[in-house]
Amino acid sequence: MNIKIIGVGKLKEKYLKDGIAEYSKRMSKFAKFEIIEVPDERAPEQLSTAQMQQVMQKEGERILSKVKDREYVFALAIKGAERSSEELAAEISELTIRGDSDLTFIIGGSLGLAPEVLSRADTQISFGRFTLPHQLMRLVLSEQIYRAFMINAHSPYHK
Numbered sequence: 277m278n279i280k281i282i283g284v285g286k287l288k289e290k291y292l293k294d295g296i297a298e299y300s301k302r303m304s305k306f307a308k309f310e311i312i313e314v315p316d317e318r319a320p321e322q323l324s325t326a327q328m329q330q331v332m333q334k335e336g337e338r339i340l341s342k343v344k345d346r347e348y349v350f351a352l353a354i355k356g357a358e359r360s361s362e363e364l365a366a367e368i369s370e371l372t373i374r375g376d377s378d379l380t381f382i383i384g385g386s387l388g389l390a391p392e393v394l395s396r397a398d399t400q401i402s403f404g405r406f407t408l409p410h411q412l413m414r415l416v417l418s419e420q421i422y423r424a425f426m427i428n429a430h431s432p433y434h435k
């Protein structure tokens with residue numbers, strides 16, 4: 277199985293890099309795990325709606341250039357559908373059984389995801405109504421994907 281997370285911008289914080297490296301190492305016995313970073317669009321603090329859409333569109337084009345046709349795509353979106361950890365684990369297991377072995381998770385930039393990215397997604401996944409910083413989201417998501425593998429392996433990690 278190949279798990280890919282596509283994120284916008286370069287991860288700067290050491291504690292986030294360390295956390296992701298830890299889950300990446302733990303996941304290596306279940307899947308090939310990679311994180312792809314696409315450049316964020318430089319933008320001033322104050323943006324008009326049109327400028328915001330332009331930023332999201334440019335970032336969206338960069339994101340979509342990294343997505344292959346065969347990949348099953350989860351877009352992370354606050355307004356997406358919430359799941360429990362067990363439900364995500366079951367979803368990953370079902371996808372594997374039906375032959376979808378390339379799972380891609382997309383996290384938007386600071387303004388969110390362009391409509392084109394949401395349209396390409398096979399499903400939208402929400403971690404609740406809180407807005408999480410996109411870089412922290414990479415770590416939270418990495419842990420939840422690892423947790424899904426542990427649930428499917430019936431490991432006591434998930435209680």
Ligand SMILES: C[S@@+](CC[C@H](N)C(=O)[O-])C[C@H]1O[C@@H](n2cnc3c(N)ncnc32)[C@H](O)[C@@H]1O
Binds near residue numbers: 384
């Ligand atoms: C700072 S948030 C963007 C906020 C933007 N106003 C929006 O509504 O998308 C950056 C990215 O992190 C992810 N994200 C943040 N909080 C999330 C949540 N509760 N559930 C799912 N994804 C979330 C999404 O991919 C989002 O595009």
